[in-house]
Amino acid sequence: MTPGKFAGKIPLPLAIIVAFAAVGCILPRLVQDTESSYLIYVLFQIFLFITLAQGWNLVAGYTGQISLGQHAFFGSGAYVTAMFWNSGLGGYFDPFTILLSGFAATLLAILIGIPLLSRLRGDYFALGTLGLGEILRVIVIQGGAITGGSSGLILPSSAYTSITIYYYYSLALALFATLTVYLITKSRRGLALVAVRDCEIAAAASGIHILKYKVVAFAIGAFFTGLCGSLQAYYLFQVSAPNFFSLNWTLYPVIICVLGGVGTVIGPIVGAFVLTALFEVSKEWLPMIHPILSGVLVVVVIIFLPGGILRTKLQR
Amino acid sequence: MLLDVSGLNVFYGGAQALYDVGFQIYRGEVFSIIGSNGAGKTTILKTLAGLIRPLSGQAVFDGARIDGKNPAGIVDLGISLVPEGRGLFAGMTVKENLKLGAFPKRARAMASESLAGVFDLFPKLTPLQNQIAGKLSGGEQQMLAIARSLMSRPRLLMLDEPSLGLAPLVVKTMFEIIAHLKSQGVTILLVEQNIHQALKIADRGCVIKTGRITMTGKGSDLLTDPEIQKAYMGSLQ
Amino acid sequence: MTVDTLLQLLINGILFGTMYGIAAIGLSVIFGIMHIIFLAQGTMIVLAAYCCYWLFKLYGMNPYLSAFVIVPAFLVLGQVLYHGLFRRVSVSGRFPSLLIAFGLMSLLENLMSVLWTPNPRAIDAVYSSYGITLLNLNISFTRLMAFIMAIVAAGAVTLFLKKTLLGMAVRAASENMESAMLVGITPHRVNSVAFAIGMALAGLAGIAVATVYPFDPGFGFIFSLKAMIALALGGMGSLIGALAGGILLGAIESFSSYIFSGAWADAIGYAVFLLVLMFKPEGLFVSSSNKD
Numbered sequence: 001m002t003p004g005k006f007a008g009k010i011p012l013p014l015a016i017i018v019a020f021a022a023v024g025c026i027l028p029r030l031v032q033d034t035e036s037s038y039l040i041y042v043l044f045q046i047f048l049f050i051t052l053a054q055g056w057n058l059v060a061g062y063t064g065q066i067s068l069g070q071h072a073f074f075g076s077g078a079y080v081t082a083m084f085w086n087s088g089l090g091g092y093f094d095p096f097t098i099l100l101s102g103f104a105a106t107l108l109a110i111l112i113g114i115p116l117l118s119r120l121r122g123d124y125f126a127l128g129t130l131g132l133g134e135i136l137r138v139i140v141i142q143g144g145a146i147t148g149g150s151s152g153l154i155l156p157s158s159a160y161t162s163i164t165i166y167y168y169y170s171l172a173l174a175l176f177a178t179l180t181v182y183l184i185t186k187s188r189r190g191l192a193l194v195a196v197r198d199c200e201i202a203a204a205a206s207g208i209h210i211l212k213y214k215v216v217a218f219a220i221g222a223f224f225t226g227l228c229g230s231l232q233a234y235y236l237f238q239v240s241a242p243n244f245f246s247l248n249w250t251l252y253p254v255i256i257c258v259l260g261g262v263g264t265v266i267g268p269i270v271g272a273f274v275l276t277a278l279f280e281v282s283k284e285w286l287p288m289i290h291p292i293l294s295g296v297l298v299v300v301v302i303i304f305l306p307g308g309i310l311r312t313k314l315q316r
Numbered sequence: 317m318l319l320d321v322s323g324l325n326v327f328y329g330g331a332q333a334l335y336d337v338g339f340q341i342y343r344g345e346v347f348s349i350i351g352s353n354g355a356g357k358t359t360i361l362k363t364l365a366g367l368i369r370p371l372s373g374q375a376v377f378d379g380a381r382i383d384g385k386n387p388a389g390i391v392d393l394g395i396s397l398v399p400e401g402r403g404l405f406a407g408m409t410v411k412e413n414l415k416l417g418a419f420p421k422r423a424r425a426m427a428s429e430s431l432a433g434v435f436d437l438f439p440k441l442t443p444l445q446n447q448i449a450g451k452l453s454g455g456e457q458q459m460l461a462i463a464r465s466l467m468s469r470p471r472l473l474m475l476d477e478p479s480l481g482l483a484p485l486v487v488k489t490m491f492e493i494i495a496h497l498k499s500q501g502v503t504i505l506l507v508e509q510n511i512h513q514a515l516k517i518a519d520r521g522c523v524i525k526t527g528r529i530t531m532t533g534k535g536s537d538l539l540t541d542p543e544i545q546k547a548y549m550g551s552l553q
Numbered sequence: 554m555t556v557d558t559l560l561q562l563l564i565n566g567i568l569f570g571t572m573y574g575i576a577a578i579g580l581s582v583i584f585g586i587m588h589i590i591f592l593a594q595g596t597m598i599v600l601a602a603y604c605c606y607w608l609f610k611l612y613g614m615n616p617y618l619s620a621f622v623i624v625p626a627f628l629v630l631g632q633v634l635y636h637g638l639f640r641r642v643s644v645s646g647r648f649p650s651l652l653i654a655f656g657l658m659s660l661l662e663n664l665m666s667v668l669w670t671p672n673p674r675a676i677d678a679v680y681s682s683y684g685i686t687l688l689n690l691n692i693s694f695t696r697l698m699a700f701i702m703a704i705v706a707a708g709a710v711t712l713f714l715k716k717t718l719l720g721m722a723v724r725a726a727s728e729n730m731e732s733a734m735l736v737g738i739t740p741h742r743v744n745s746v747a748f749a750i751g752m753a754l755a756g757l758a759g760i761a762v763a764t765v766y767p768f769d770p771g772f773g774f775i776f777s778l779k780a781m782i783a784l785a786l787g788g789m790g791s792l793i794g795a796l797a798g799g800i801l802l803g804a805i806e807s808f809s810s811y812i813f814s815g816a817w818a819d820a821i822g823y824a825v826f827l828l829v830l831m832f833k834p835e836g837l838f839v840s841s842s843n844k845d
Contacts, residue, residue, distance in 0.1 A: 060648075066648065066651055066652065068592075068655060114831075115827050115830050118830075118831065124590075124785065124830060124834075126590065126592070126655075127590055127777070127778065127781045128826070128827070128830070130774070130777075130778065131781075131782075131823050132823075134774065134775060134778060134819070134823075135819065135820045135823045138816045138817070138819055138820055139820060141816065142816055142817070247774065251655075251659050254652065258652060292660055292667065294656075294659060294660075294663075295656045295657065295658070295659035295660025295661070295663060295664075296656070296660050297656070298652060298655065298656030298659070299638060299653050299656040299657060302642060302649045302652050302653050302656070303638065303649075303653070306642070306649065
């Protein structure tokens with residue numbers, strides 16, 4: 001993204017991130033009753049979506065590989081959190097549990113990424129990742145007592161204190177994810193990633209170790225996605241295969257990035273707001289259409305609004 | 317005048333490739349465009365064939381505007397391009413390649429006639445009919461490529477570097493074929509790096525340098541022009 | 554495991570595997586020309602299965618006869634889909650097309666779920682449990698019919714591609730789109746033909762699915778995956794390879810289902826896919842890859 005400069009010195013994306021952080025931190029203080037506040041709840045959802053989207057954005061926008069397996073990482077993160085907590089070794093918002101969930105997803109990404117990415121076949125990668133979620137769902141359902149089988153695991157909801165912790169945690173994740181994407185794209189590695197995206201053959205010729213960069217990007221994206229899954233597990237106090245390995249968790253980041261602009265730092269933020277607004281509206285009036293709406297949105301936006309709402313043009 | 321090109325400005329791959337390019341080709345002549353690698357020769361042909369849309373300028377073929385028209389329409393009008401590298405359907409047989417050459421509706425009715433004619437012209441292709449095109453030698457492939465273009469009964473045949481990658485003896489044959497086609501009344505637009513042969517066979521031609529036409533004139537005049545000799549043919553003479 | 558059981562499993566696998574092969578051929582034709590893997594292939598198969606089911610349920614139409622309705626309908630559907638959805642983005646690279654296919658897949662699957670409920674459906678016809686006994690093996694009638702349909706379809710597609718001018722144009726465009734344009738072939742025309750063929754094959758596969766076992770909307774996604782695995786096993790370039798890949802997958806599944814369970818069979822199929830990708834990405838049946 002060609003950054004404009006704010007106040008002459010600070011790149012626009014960075015300025016937006018900082019402003020976002022500032023507003024985000026202050027907001028709960030201004031709200032009367034955070035527990036019943038719709039705003040706080042919605043923002044929590046939005047921040048979660050942003051993080052999810054940035055995870056996909058990093059891979060799709062910057063290495064040009066379309067991952068359709070985010071739900072595999074989401075579910076993995078969630079299940080690791082749940083299983084760990086259940087086993088007594090982990091806990092509610094326990095940092096170790098959280099990190100473990102993230103790393104589980106990362107490990108999965110690396111394991112699957114190496115075979116799928118090692119061939120110059122973006123198509124195989126897309127469908128290969130798509131299959132991953134499916135396979136994991138199947139395996140988890142067979143897992144018996146450890147994974148709770150098809151009904152999943154229940155977590156002690158008595159641990160719930162307030163919504164503010166979810167709010168701040170998801171805000172932190174969203175900022176962290178966005179900042180990571182920003183920094184990566186600015187760094188030398190980032191430029192390498194863009195080179196990979198734009199012309200693999202040329203990139204290979206200039207000696208960039210393509211596979212390494214692709215896998216790293218994929219792994220980082222998976223890390224954030226896993227953390228999202230973990231967060232959702234903490235929020236719902238239960239995990240189950242149909243909910244957590246649902247294809248929707250891949251669909252959402254895709255629409256969000258498509259809406260906001262793939263391969264931009266701010267795009268996912270815009271997209272997350274727009275999508276949440278659309279969902280909240282449709283929940284009111286068209287509850288059944290909600291999942292279909294997602295698919296329609298993807299198709300319509302890609303055909304009629306390439307580059308997303310902001311009409312951003314990928315530097316090619 | 318069969319083809320009138322004027323003021324062509326074309327962008328290719330993000331940069332301007334042609335600046336205000338213009339030339340005229342008359343019926344029945346061989347017109348050669350010469351220039352070094354990357355000067356814009358292929359871009360001109362691709363634009364005329366409809367593969368690239370010019371930013372501005374126009375190309376008029378026998379009274380009809382062809383700039384910006386899509387490739388199928390241009391082939392329908394009677395312009396056929398033999399691309400650089402031959403552009404054959406390498407996995408398909410010689411016969412299939414030729415049959416596909418007669419794809420335009422105008423040429424389809426005469427397909428069997430054209431096929432016979434093409435085998436007459438290129439007898440070497442007859443025994444190779446069912447061979448996979450990709451397995452032919454360079455010279456045979458070039459013949460096939462030209463033959464395929466002829467199947468569409470073109471009024472203007474555009475050849476992009478027909479001698480590229482061919483052995484000198486084969487090159488000689490290639491130009492004999494071009495001369496023969498000319499004698500049959502086919503108008504030919506030839507783009508070549510082999511300056512000497514290209515100008516020898518040309519009735520008229522022009523020189524292109526970094527996207528601009530620098531000189532236009534009769535083939536024989538260009539051939540003996542001292543500047544051209546110095547710039548392009550230094551090592552040859 | 555007795556030899557009989559072995560052969561039985563093998564036969565079942567091969568017979569049904571041809572259906573994966575057909576779906577894979579559809580993918581292969583579309584991929585050859587547009588260079589995208591049509592993710593929604595499986596969803597289309599399920600759609601066709603529903604069509605077959607409803608024609609049977611509501612009008613009592615014989616599923617095999619319904620092929621004469623469904624296949625032409627899907628031919629048209631393929632053209633409509635191409636012109637409606639993919640035409641505009643076909644020039645923008647594979648990214649948008651891939652995402653559109655993904656969106657379409659989600660959209661259709663959820664739509665079918667809402668319209669027809671997620672409950673499994675099955676065609677329970679008189680002959681559903683018929684079998685032929687050959688050399689001590691029980692060959693199920695429906696699987697045999699599925700096999701026959703697959704072979705006929707594969708033959709028809711091959712004939713079309715080899716003998717008709719339009720078919721040759723599709724092949725030519727798959728090889729070299731630019732040269733195809735230079736002989737007067739319009740990309741949109743051949744793209745939509747390829748799409749139509751892909752969809753028609755999906756239609757046929759749907760009939761096979763509907764007659765052989767119960768299905769629900771969620772199957773779409775799994776079928777897409779299996780078609781793609783079949784394609785990967787067989788190699789992108791050839792139709793025979795795609796068919797062979799499907800048969801191989803069918804056989805693998807057949808054995809895995811027996812030894813482990815249905816769910817694990819899917820996982821094993823996926824694992825095989827990953828292995829092939831790692832060690833022989835051009836496909837198991839392709840000797841050398843000098844093409845794509």
